[in-house]
Amino acid sequence: MTIGFDIVVVGAGPAGSLAALTAARAGVTVALIERGPYPGSKNVYGGVLYARILDSVIPDWPERAPIQRWVTRRSTMVLTEHGSVAMDVRGDAWSQEPHNGVTAFRSEFDSWLADEAVDAGATLIPSTTAIGLLYDGGTVVGVRTDRPEGDIGARVVIACDGVNSLLAREAGLYDGFDASNFTLGVKEVIGFDKAEIDKRFGVRGREGVDIETLGGTSGVSGGGFVYTNLESVAVGVVLSLAGLRAAALRPEEILRRFKTHPSIAPLVEGGELLEYSAHLIPEGGLDAMPELVTDGMMVTGDAAGMCLAAGVFLEGVNFAMATGIAAGETAAEAISAGDVSRTGLGGYRRRLDGSFVLPDHRRFQRIPRLLLSERVQERYSRFVVDTATELFTVRNTAPKVGLWRIMGAARRRYGVRWRDVIRDGFTLIRGFK
Amino acid sequence: MIVRHISFEDRMDTVVFDLSPTPHITVDGDACQGCTTKVCVSVCPAGLFVPMNDGGVLFNYEQCFECGACYLVCDGLGAITWHYPTGGFGVAFRRG
Incomplete structure (x- = not known):
């Protein structure tokens, strides 16, 4: 026997819980399945969780979310073996409303967010792994779980199953999936x-x-x-x-x-x-994203490669939450309109286009690869740290040397070529301008 | 203050696992025999892949973080069959 819901959401991370919450509030039935014993038990992040996107769905989140600290000091540092150069921003106002980023334990934060979805009417089913998709012709009509008689039928499946995204890959939405x-x-x-x-x-x-x-x-x-x-x-x-x-x-x-x-x-x-x-x-950015929609299914969060690794901007949970909200709204809308084909679910991409999600990824499309390149990692970083260190070293054995000469010496030391600097600088400017 | 070094065993002992009765990852020993790089051995953050004298790789699915790095770096075509553990089992991060 197959139990049925209007929507089954796979994965109770930030994307899944907000997809479930949004859809449940719109009046459809939602199953939220989670493979861990509790939401957040499989999740790890590193740095800051930006949660302002919650203003639209849980306006009093700053009073209720289980956070550790409000981030009021955000530092970006270039490290070499023997030194570093940092840009250290103290946003003292971030300790008050409106806050900016927070730190949290995902076991607490994700569990809280899943509880919010349950309060909105979603059914949370933990300790349950989705092992495959159910199809009717070419349309996804539910998931098979590892519970006995564990098929769950649904008019829309929202895959929020994380970075390895077995469901998006089973549906053929990834064109290449490599290291x-x-x-x-x-x-x-x-x-x-x-x-x-x-x-x-x-x-x-x-x-x-x-x-x-x-x-x-x-x-x-x-x-x-x-x-x-x-x-x-x-x-x-x-x-x-x-x-x-x-x-x-x-x-x-x-x-x-x-x-x-x-x-x-x-x-x-x-x-x-x-x-x-x-x-x-x-961290592949826009180039590594899968198709976001197929007949009867949408993909969100890490499962859709929604992670921004652009140097001073390192964000992921906020993208997961925004895609979850957009998918939940789209699913409820498609069900009430009676069309869950990829065309009927087209509102998902339109919502992402109309929000920060896809525009931010487009803007920084070329940045992730540049930042992981050998030039940035090995040459430019040493060039920057050496230049700054030399600039601040007071020798007084001779008059000060100008910045241009200091930079020239460091540039030659690490084989930094002007044409690379110009090209990479242009890429950076295109992203950050 | 001195930077404290802890053993790998002590490091892994800080992580909570609920061991599934069945393995979620299987490794095809024959494919590993012909693999010269065995990058899984150094990449796996839980150190679950151990090179053997006979050219194979010994794998233990206990204490797996379920991260997926192993199958993505694997050079032995299809040597690693990777799934999630049975629901409720596996790693349970408390401070992730």
């Missing part, structure tokens, strides 16, 4: 007294810090991060899978070395390791 579009994040959460964290990071109360680095990853393309929870500090590295496979270095060894960098060590040393974790990140 070059992914990074591997590994993270440690280290316990400290709150007072010690406040002192190390220069914050108080619920103020928090997120530091993101370019480089510092033992020659493997990628970066690292350090962020504060209330009584723990998270530190991790994000490594290009292609680079990692070539380097034959173990990820936790790269993380260990990152933690010993003189710019990082004072922030993270000591304490007690509370949890080690790892997760893939879809």
Whole structure:
């Protein structure tokens, strides 16, 4: 026997719970299935969770969401072996409404968001893995789960099944799925007294810090991060899978070395390791995205490659939430109109086009690959750090040397070519202008 | 203060797993025999792939993060058959 719902949402992460919440509020029946024992149990993030998108659906989220700290200090750092250059932004106003980013434990945040979907009328079914799609002709009409007699029929399936996206791939929506579009994040959460964290990071109360680095990853393309929870500090590295496979270095060894960098060590040393974790990140950007819709199904969040890795901007959970809302609205609308074909679900892409989701990805289309390139990772970073270090070194053995000469020497030292700088600079300007 | 080094076993002991009775990933030993790179061994963040003297790879699905890195980097065409664990089993991050 097949039980049936109007909509089955696969995966109770931020995309899935908001798809379920939005659709349930629109009056359709929704099953929200989750393979973990609780929502968030399979999820890892690294840095900041931007939640303003929740204003439209859960306006009082700042009072109710289980957050660790409000991020009031956001730092972007270029690391080389012996130094670093940072842009350190202190948004002290971010500690008050309107807040900006937050830090959180995904087990708490994702569970809270799933509870909101349940309050809206969705049925949460945890500890249940979707093992395949059900078809009627070419139309997706439900999912097969690993429960006995576990087929769940639905008029619309919303695949929010995360970065490995077995459902989107089964539906043939990915045109190639390979290592070059992914990074591997590994993270440690280290316990400290709150007072010690406040002192190390220069914050108080619920103020928090997120530091993101370019480089510092033992020659493997990628970066690292350090962020504060209330009584723990998270530190991790994000490594290009292609680079990692070539380097034959173990990820936790790269993380260990990152933690010993003189710019990082004072922030993270000591304490007690509370949890080690790892997760893939879809950093391929627009070029790596699948088809978002097929007959009877939509794909959201990480499953659709909705992750923005553009240097100073590192976002994913907000894209997941926005795609979830758009998919939930579209599904309810298509069901009431009686057309769940890919044409009937066309409102999903239109909503993403009309929001920040696809425009932001288009704007930064070429940035992820540029930032993971050997030029940026090995040459430009050393050029920038050497230039800044030389500029701030006071020798007084001779009059100061001009910036142009300092830059010229550093440029020659690392084989930075003007034509590359101009070309890459143009790519950056096109993204960030 | 001295940076504390912890063993890999202690590191993995910080993670909660509910072990599924059946493996969710299987590795085809014959395909691994002919593989010269064995990149799975160094890439897997949980260190679940161990090279053997006979040229094969020993794999243990316990303590798997379910990340997917192994099948994406695998050079032995189709050596790794990758699924999620049975619902409710596997890794359960508390501070992810």
